[in-house]
Every structure is written in C-alpha cells, then in structure tokens.
Amino acid sequence: MTIALETLLGGLMLGALYALFGLGLSLSLGVMKMINIAHGDLIVLGAYLCSAVMMALGVNPLVSLVAVVPAMFVFGYLLQRLLLNRVVGRGPLSPLLLTFGLSIVLQNVLQETFTADTRSLQAGDIALQGFNLGGVSIGLLPLISTLASVLVFAATSWIIERTHWGRQARAVSDDPATARLVGVDDRRFFALITGFILAVIALAAVLYGIRTPFSPTAGPERLLQSFEAVVLGGLGNIWGTFAGGLIVGVAQVFGAKLSSGLGPFFGHLVFLLVLLVRPQGLFGKAQR
Amino acid sequence: MLSTDHLDAHYGLFQALFGLSFQVSPGETVALIGSNGAGKSTLLKSLVGAVTVRPDGVKLAGAPIGGQAERKQLARGIALVPEGRRLFPSLTVLENLQLAARNGRPGEWTVERLLKEFPVMAGFQNRPATALSGGQQQLVALSRALVGNPSYLLCDEISLGLSPLAVNEVYELLGRARKDGLAVVLVEQNVKRALSESDRYYCIQKGRVVLEGASEKADHAQVAKAYFGM
Numbered sequence: 147m148t149i150a151l152e153t154l155l156g157g158l159m160l161g162a163l164y165a166l167f168g169l170g171l172s173l174s175l176g177v178m179k180m181i182n183i184a185h186g187d188l189i190v191l192g193a194y195l196c197s198a199v200m201m202a203l204g205v206n207p208l209v210s211l212v213a214v215v216p217a218m219f220v221f222g223y224l225l226q227r228l229l230l231n232r233v234v235g236r237g238p239l240s241p242l243l244l245t246f247g248l249s250i251v252l253q254n255v256l257q258e259t260f261t262a263d264t265r266s267l268q269a270g271d272i273a274l275q276g277f278n279l280g281g282v283s284i285g286l287l288p289l290i291s292t293l294a295s296v297l298v299f300a301a302t303s304w305i306i307e308r309t310h311w312g313r314q315a316r317a318v319s320d321d322p323a324t325a326r327l328v329g330v331d332d333r334r335f336f337a338l339i340t341g342f343i344l345a346v347i348a349l350a351a352v353l354y355g356i357r358t359p360f361s362p363t364a365g366p367e368r369l370l371q372s373f374e375a376v377v378l379g380g381l382g383n384i385w386g387t388f389a390g391g392l393i394v395g396v397a398q399v400f401g402a403k404l405s406s407g408l409g410p411f412f413g414h415l416v417f418l419l420v421l422l423v424r425p426q427g428l429f430g431k432a433q434r
Numbered sequence: 435m436l437s438t439d440h441l442d443a444h445y446g447l448f449q450a451l452f453g454l455s456f457q458v459s460p461g462e463t464v465a466l467i468g469s470n471g472a473g474k475s476t477l478l479k480s481l482v483g484a485v486t487v488r489p490d491g492v493k494l495a496g497a498p499i500g501g502q503a504e505r506k507q508l509a510r511g512i513a514l515v516p517e518g519r520r521l522f523p524s525l526t527v528l529e530n531l532q533l534a535a536r537n538g539r540p541g542e543w544t545v546e547r548l549l550k551e552f553p554v555m556a557g558f559q560n561r562p563a564t565a566l567s568g569g570q571q572q573l574v575a576l577s578r579a580l581v582g583n584p585s586y587l588l589c590d591e592i593s594l595g596l597s598p599l600a601v602n603e604v605y606e607l608l609g610r611a612r613k614d615g616l617a618v619v620l621v622e623q624n625v626k627r628a629l630s631e632s633d634r635y636y637c638i639q640k641g642r643v644v645l646e647g648a649s650e651k652a653d654h655a656q657v658a659k660a661y662f663g664m
Contacts, residue, residue, distance in 0.1 A: 310532070310533070310536050313529050314533065316522065316524040317525060320523055321522060324516060324520040325522075326484070326504040326505065327482065327484065327513075327514055327516060328533055328534040328538075328578060329505040329508045329509075329534070329538060329582065330533075330537060
C-alpha cells in the first residue's frame with residue numbers, strides 16, 4: 147500500500163514537471179495557432195544555460211534562475227519578433243517547417259558548444275533531503291518542483307482570466323483580424339507571449355536538469371512529453387494540460403514499477419488509449 | 435477631413451478599387467451604396483488599415499496615412515464596426531468593451547457611460563458575447579468601436595440580419611454618438627435608410643464611384659440604376 151502511494155505521488159510529481167513542459171506549447175498553440183517543434187530543444191537549451199551560469203558564478207541551480215529566466219525571456223521575445231512572426235498566421239505548415247529547422251540548429255549549436263557529453267545540474271544537499279509522512283517518504287526537491295508548477299499554472303490561468311493581457315490573448319486567439327481592429331498589436335503581443343513561454347521553459351528546464359541528466363539531443367523526447375500533456379488535456383485548456391501532464395507522469399512511474407525499462411512506453415500507451423476514447427482530449431471541446 | 439485620393443486596393447492579384455476618390459468631413463454622415471462585391475467594405479478596410487494601400491491613397495487632414503496598421507489608425511481616431519459584428523466569443527460583453535477602451539483613445543465615451551446610457555446592455559454585460567441576439571450583438575459591436583472615442587466611425591452593414599426594432603435601437607445609439615460631432619461612414623443595404631440617415635452619398639460599382647451627391651436631393655430612380663448597374 148505504501149509503495150503504491152509512493153509510486154502515485156512520484157508519478158504526480160513527475161507529471162507536474164511534464165505539465166510545466168507542456169504549458170508553453172499549450173499557449174503557443176492556443177493563442178498563436180503555432181506548433182513549436184523546437185520546444186523540447188529550448189528546454190534543453192535552458193538546462194545548458196543554467197549549467198553555464200552555475201559554472202561561471204558557482205551558484206546553486208535554483209539561484210541561477212535569477213539570470214536564466216530573464217535571459218530566456220529576452221531570447222524568446224527576439225526569436226518571435228525576428229523569426230517566428232514571419233510565419234505566424236500562414237497556416238500550420240510554415241511554423242512547423244521553420245521550428246523543425248530551428249530544432250536542428252539548436253541541437254547542433256548545443257553539441258558544438260557543450261559537446262555531446264551528458265550533463266546534470268547538481269543541486270547539492272537539497273536534492274537529498276526529504277521527509278516522512280505517515281510512512282510515505284517524499285523528496286524535498288520533487289515537492290518544490292510540483293509546487294512551482296502548480297503556482298505557474300495558477301498564475302497563468304489568473305492572467306488569462308482576469309487581466310488585460312489575458313483579454314488580448316483570448317481576443318487574438320478568437321479572431322486575429324478583429325483583434326487588430328480594436329488596437330491589439332498582435333506581433334508585439336506574440337513576442338511577449340513567446341518571451342513568457344521561454345521564461346516558463348527556463349524554470350522547467352532547471353527543475354528537469356536537477357532531476358535527470360541531459361544531452362544536446364534530449365529535446366525531442368521533451369517535446370513528446372509536452373505534446374502528450376497538451377493533447378491529452380485538450381487543446382486550449384490550461385488546466386487540461388496540467389491534468390494531461392499528471393496522467394502521463396503517473397502512467398510512466400507505474401509502468402517503470404512493472405518493468406524498469408518500460409516507463410516511457412506506458413506513458414505513451416495511456417496517451418494512445420485516452421485518445422482512442424476521447425480524440426478531443428479529456429477537457430477539450432468536441433470538433434464541430 | 436478623411437479622404438481617399440485615386441485609391442487603388444488589391445487582394446493579391448485581384449483589384450477591388452480603381453482610382454476611388456472619396457471624402458468625409460467631421461460631423462458629417464456619408465452613405466456608401468452599392469451591391470455586394472462593389473468595393474464598399476474594401477474602402478472601409480483601406481481607411482482603417484486592414485487592407486494595405488499606398489501611403490498617399492488615404493489622407494487625414496491632407497497628411498498621407500494609407501497602409502498603416504489598424505492600431506495607428508485607431509490612435510488617429512478612425513474605427514471600424516466590422517461586417518458580421520465579429521465580437522470575441524471567448525470574452526464577455528464587458529470584456530469586449532474593456533479591451534477596446536484600454537486600446538482606444540480616452541474621451542467622453544467610457545464603458546461606464548455606455549452601460550449607463552444603455553441599461554439593456556448592462557443587463558447582459560457578463561454574458562459571453564455570442565450568447566446574445568443579433569441586435570444585442572450589434573449594439574455591443576457599435577459600443578466597442580465608440581468606446582475608443584473615434585472621430586471617424588466606419589459602420590459596415592450594421593443593420594444586416596436584424597429585426598426592424600433592433601435596427602432602430604442600433605441607429606438610436608449611432609444618433610446619440612453623432613451629436614458629439616462624430617463623422618460616420620455608413621455601408622447600408624437598405625438604400626432608403628442609408629439616404630435618410632446621411633448627409634451625402636456615394637454609389638459604388640465595381641470599385642468605382644458612379645454617382646454621388648446630397649442625400650436629400652437623391653433621385654431614387656437614379657440611385658437604383660447606379661446600384662444595379664443598369
């Protein structure tokens with residue numbers, strides 16, 4: 147029983163990280179109708195950036211966020227402004243091709259700069275700390291990571307529902323041409339959104355790098371996890387993405403318990419099974 | 435004065451306007467009359483920046499402003515009520531207005547004033563914008579343009595598909611806005627209504643002005659001929 151509970155908690159905490167991976171993808175798909183194939187590679191880029199900052203300044207990975215988050219925001223803003231804005235709104239194919247190319251470039255630049263060796267982010271003592279709750283042991287770091295994910299989701303959802311930024315996002319998502327008529331500067335707005343997405347990616351990347359070793363080619367696997375979280379939850383539903391991430395995480399951890407090598411397989415299996423039953427995702431609206 | 439000077443407009447290879455010259459002065463209401471596909475909506479879209487035209491094609495007080503983004507024209511006080519109302523379905527009525535108010539110009543029209551003067555709108559302000567009747571939606575669409583305090587309001591088919599009662603309500607709101615010196619360009623299928631609401635009119639056919647004059651003195655037979663291209 148305790149083992150089952152520990153496995154479930156482990157799965158939920160891993161899933162919260164996957165959900166955080168998926169949030170950016172969910173936003174770019176929802177607001178800009180754009181699929182970013184380089185999403186996973188950007189996560190890996192964030193992890194390497196953190197590693198570089200740690201080595202240069204000799205700080206803890208969590209402290210490095212102070213530099214990595216703003217840097218990734220600026221990178222995202224410029225990436226959208228200078229490159230991605232050229233293809234947004236021109237159907238799904240152009241952004242797919244462009245970001246596919248970006249993914250290849252990022253992987254090669256990372257390999258060239260940091261070599262193909264795997265790296266990990268050493269968080270020190272905090273990574274080993276944990277506590278016992280009625281016989282169930284919980285690691286401090288996974289708990290922090292889960293709380294961070296919940297907080298980011300809550301904040302994003304609040305921004306979308308309650309603020310002027312959120313109203314702009316929903317308006318652009320509904321009808322970009324009319325949004326421009328009421329004075330929304332969609333190009334600049336997209337740049338801010340991508341900046342925000344990369345800031346979230348930076349946070350996810352650091353939490354991921356502390357947990358798992360990574361290499362320059364680790365991006366596509368992260369993209370797949372993000373994608374599964376988004377599609378499972380249903381397109382255009384922020385909390386759906388969160389739930390989708392949790393489900394993939396739980397399936398993976400339980401699968402790994404059954405047979406240690408089959409964790410990811412079980413994640414994908416559950417994803418496929420859910421899609422068979424509900425092609426629109428768990429919380430998505432049925433196609434009209 | 436807002437004017438076009440030998441304006442050409444294209445959608446890709448297709449040319450929609452051919453050397454069209456038009457003007458509207460502050461406080462004036464001008465009707466655009468013509469059949470579907472004549473170029474009325476294209477003219478409005480060119481004025482507001484939604485269709486790209488050459489810079490000196492559109493002039494505001496003599497200065498060339500053609501081909502600039504919608505938000506820049508909005509800041510100059512040129513606003514469009516698009517055909518089909520086009521409210522944002524994911525936003526409530528209030529949010530539709532708040533978004534436009536925040537991005538528009540400050541002035542006499544505020545969200546509060548609109549809701550106060552049109553209590554019927556206050557009644558459904560928290561509903562999703564698309565859960566309304568056509569007439570209610572049109573009131574909101576018109577309010578959404580007004581709340582940005584434009585000097586030139588371009589209205590594309592604001593009575594299309596509405597009940598006669600709803601049409602009267604929409605024109606009542608428009609009438610109230612005109613009292614403050616607002617210039618209005620009206621695209622209206624109902625020729626009689628278009629002429630009775632306007633000071634001057636232009637008949638447009640295949641992207642060209644074929645007839646223009648004072649609405650009071652308009653000869654209905656002549657207008658009908660221009661309309662149908664006979």
